[in-house]
Amino acid sequence: MAEEEKKKSIDPASTMLIEKACRSEISLAFDRARAMKPCPIGAMGSCCSNCGMGPCRVPLPKGKTETPEEKKKRRGICGATAETIAARNFVRMIAGGAAAHSDHGRATAELFISVAKGEAPGYKIKDEQKLLQLALDFGVEIGSRSNQEIAIDVGKAALAEFGKQEGELLFLKRAPLKRQELWRQKGVAPRGIDREIVEIMHRTHTGVDQDYHNLLKQGVRTSLADGWGGSMIATELQDILFGTPTPVPGQINLGVLKADEVNLIIHGHEPLLSEVIVAAAQEPEIIELAKSKGAKGINLAGMCCTANEILMRHGVPLAGNFLQQELAIVTGAVDAMVVDVQCIMESLTDIAQCFHTKIITTSAKAKIPGAIHIEFDEHRAMESAKEVIKVAIENFPNRGSNITIPKERTDLIAGFSHETINYLLGGLFRASYRPLNDNIINGRIRGVAGVVGCNNARVTHNEAHIAMVKELIKNDVLVLQTGCSAMASAMAGLMVPEAAAKFAGDGLASVCEAVGIPPVLHVGSCVDNSRILMAATAMVKDGGLGDDISDLPVAGAAPEWMSEKAISIGQYFVASGVFTVFGVTWPTTGSEELTNYMFKDFEMIYGGMWAFEPDPIQAAHLIIGHIDKKRQALGIDKARERVLYDMAMRRELEAV
Ligand code: XCC
Numbered sequence: 001m002a003e004e005e006k007k008k009s010i011d012p013a014s015t016m017l018i019e020k021a022c023r024s025e026i027s028l029a030f031d032r033a034r035a036m037k038p039c040p041i042g043a044m045g046s047c048c049s050n051c052g053m054g055p056c057r058v059p060l061p062k063g064k065t066e067t068p069e070e071k072k073k074r075r076g077i078c079g080a081t082a083e084t085i086a087a088r089n090f091v092r093m094i095a096g097g098a099a100a101h102s103d104h105g106r107a108t109a110e111l112f113i114s115v116a117k118g119e120a121p122g123y124k125i126k127d128e129q130k131l132l133q134l135a136l137d138f139g140v141e142i143g144s145r146s147n148q149e150i151a152i153d154v155g156k157a158a159l160a161e162f163g164k165q166e167g168e169l170l171f172l173k174r175a176p177l178k179r180q181e182l183w184r185q186k187g188v189a190p191r192g193i194d195r196e197i198v199e200i201m202h203r204t205h206t207g208v209d210q211d212y213h214n215l216l217k218q219g220v221r222t223s224l225a226d227g228w229g230g231s232m233i234a235t236e237l238q239d240i241l242f243g244t245p246t247p248v249p250g251q252i253n254l255g256v257l258k259a260d261e262v263n264l265i266i267h268g269h270e271p272l273l274s275e276v277i278v279a280a281a282q283e284p285e286i287i288e289l290a291k292s293k294g295a296k297g298i299n300l301a302g303m304c305c306t307a308n309e310i311l312m313r314h315g316v317p318l319a320g321n322f323l324q325q326e327l328a329i330v331t332g333a334v335d336a337m338v339v340d341v342q343c344i345m346e347s348l349t350d351i352a353q354c355f356h357t358k359i360i361t362t363s364a365k366a367k368i369p370g371a372i373h374i375e376f377d378e379h380r381a382m383e384s385a386k387e388v389i390k391v392a393i394e395n396f397p398n399r400g401s402n403i404t405i406p407k408e409r410t411d412l413i414a415g416f417s418h419e420t421i422n423y424l425l426g427g428l429f430r431a432s433y434r435p436l437n438d439n440i441i442n443g444r445i446r447g448v449a450g451v452v453g454c455n456n457a458r459v460t461h462n463e464a465h466i467a468m469v470k471e472l473i474k475n476d477v478l479v480l481q482t483g484c485s486a487m488a489s490a491m492a493g494l495m496v497p498e499a500a501a502k503f504a505g506d507g508l509a510s511v512c513e514a515v516g517i518p519p520v521l522h523v524g525s526c527v528d529n530s531r532i533l534m535a536a537t538a539m540v541k542d543g544g545l546g547d548d549i550s551d552l553p554v555a556g557a558a559p560e561w562m563s564e565k566a567i568s569i570g571q572y573f574v575a576s577g578v579f580t581v582f583g584v585t586w587p588t589t590g591s592e593e594l595t596n597y598m599f600k601d602f603e604m605i606y607g608g609m610w611a612f613e614p615d616p617i618q619a620a621h622l623i624i625g626h627i628d629k630k631r632q633a634l635g636i637d638k639a640r641e642r643v644l645y646d647m648a649m650r651r652e653l654e655a656v
């Protein structure tokens with residue numbers, strides 16, 4: 001083995017299973033990442049394959065500075081410059097990410113309408129208060145109409161957002177007024193969700209948009225159609241159908257698998273099926289069947305964002321994040337893994353062949369050769385769910401002897417929806433963000449950071465997430481998290497109230513202790529980044545911290561990103577006025593001009609900009625620096641100095 005090889009994971013449970021896979025010569029994403037270096041030209045966004053004359057490669061020449069003449073010659077066959085090529089590649093990533101989130105939102109809207117019409121037994125409307133809120137947002141008449149009538153109209157209005165051709169998305173009106181005006185003035189207020197995505201595909205076709213500013217403008221518009229459109233629709237309608245999350249205890253890591261129960265892992269993104277599986281697993285008939293096969297019961301565990309969805313609403317344990325999906329099968333203890341869409345590795349069926357695990361696909365949009373396909377039908381959801389669970393139960397007796405269930409599992413508290421934060425801070429009768437704003441103004445909390453996104457097999461699993469989050473809370477930055485990033489922090493024990501005293505700075509710890517919250521809040525899945533937009537908006541509306549999101553001492557980060565969805569999320573954070581720093585790799589380095597535009601000029605245009613910093617500690621300090629800059633602009637930097645002085649003085653006194 002190569003000496004001093006970079007660690008694959010910092011998680012002991014994962015490391016143990018990586019070693020087991022290695023002994024059994026099972027290839028994992030970690031191994032494939034080492035065997036295949038990233039294409040250096042593609043990595044900098046300098047390879048275009050948008051037509052049959054290419055692929056054309058226009059990489060930045062290594063080490064030497066180019067003359068303008070040389071730069072002029074660096075073009076694709078159609079004449080496209082490095083700027084155009086990198087910009088086209090980047091906005092196509094946004095289109096991919098926005099499409100994924102939004103198609104999820106569309107599926108939710110379709111189910112929502114079926115439920116409202118009473119055509120989808122197994123579901124019902126759980127959060128009627130939020131239904132009425134959405135009716136107001138969408139201009140649906142409430143009057144003396146029944147909730148069912150209102151819900152049908154809300155569902156139709158949500159679905160219409162996708163195919164709308166004119167006007168602007170309805171949720172934009174939720175943003176601070178100043179932000180809305182800025183979007184309109186810059187011409188980036190999205191019209192319809194599908195329209196913006198299609199327009200990216202059109203503009204990036206050979207010979208269309210050849211001005212990177214203009215390409216990026218459409219990228220911004222499309223990302224906003226994701227964050228304030230498709231993703232927000234997904235989150236809001238899911239809350240109405242399945243309940244708005246409230247604080248719930250849970251556990252995470254592969255140690256949640258059980259030796260004596262049927263283990264069914266639910267992996268993917270859309271909670272439409274998983275919600276019903278959770279219900280079906282409690283049916284006496286199903287539990288009896290499991291017992292008849294010699295199992296003590298049925299153990300459900302989540303993976304990736306589906307995990308976050310059913311954790312937030314039911315406390316179902318989390319088996320792990322993106323880079324643990326293969327490892328779950330390597331335990332030998334997973335009787336079935338059911339998947340829907342997004343972030344599902346095609347290697348799963350191959351690895352499953354070395355064990356007894358059955359892989360079940362359920363979406364007509366996502367099939368995998370070698371998997372069993374049980375298509376999920378919302379009109380008979382309960383039957384579909386039972387069918388899935390039965391595959392796992394029937395497979396339980398086939399478990400081999402090569403079983404390794406790690407002991408690691410960490411406690412966590414999840415369920416911090418935007419509404420819950422509101423309630424926890426202000427109490428039931430005075431729900432508001434006032435206490436948060438006050439504690440930011442008085443300096444106990446320095447600012448707020450949204451740390452989100454994936455795992456990436458090019459870097460040590462979970463390392464950057466945990467290092468960055470620890471550095472932020474140590475410096476009194478309250479952290480909100482979603483996706484695989486949230487799971488990394490949860491595994492490290494950062495999502496329990498006790499973590500405040502252990503890891504947070506004195507100011508943040510004192511607030512967390514008073515309110516009884518962890519210093520790192522689990523806000524949900526990746527579509528739930530829309531909750532972070534709502535939280536930021538609530539902070540603006542509560543007053544005292546400026547009149548736009550770009551005035552707030554807040555920032556965003558995705559230290560281990562890999563998916564196109566992460567790029568779309570990052571772009572809508574930036575376009576909403578948030579400074580956002582990504583790790584691992586940056587996909588436009590092939591054009592300095594374009595990269596500078598996004599890293600510098602964007603701040604002047606949108607009040608938020610991108611940054612790239614692979615070192616998580618340095619990235620944390622970019623965030624802290626940005627937060628301090630905003631505090632200074634708000635004139636609240638002095639308050640913080642006083643707080644720190646107080647703490648130091650207090651310690652001195654204690655020492656006497
Ligand atoms: Fe996928 Fe959402 Fe990324 Fe995790 S964080 S790897 S997108 S599961 Ni969204």
Ligand code: SF4
Pocket residue numbers: 048049050051052053054055056075076077078079080085205206207
């Ligand atoms: Fe090459 Fe232009 Fe075709 Fe891209 S669109 S592959 S740069 S010729």
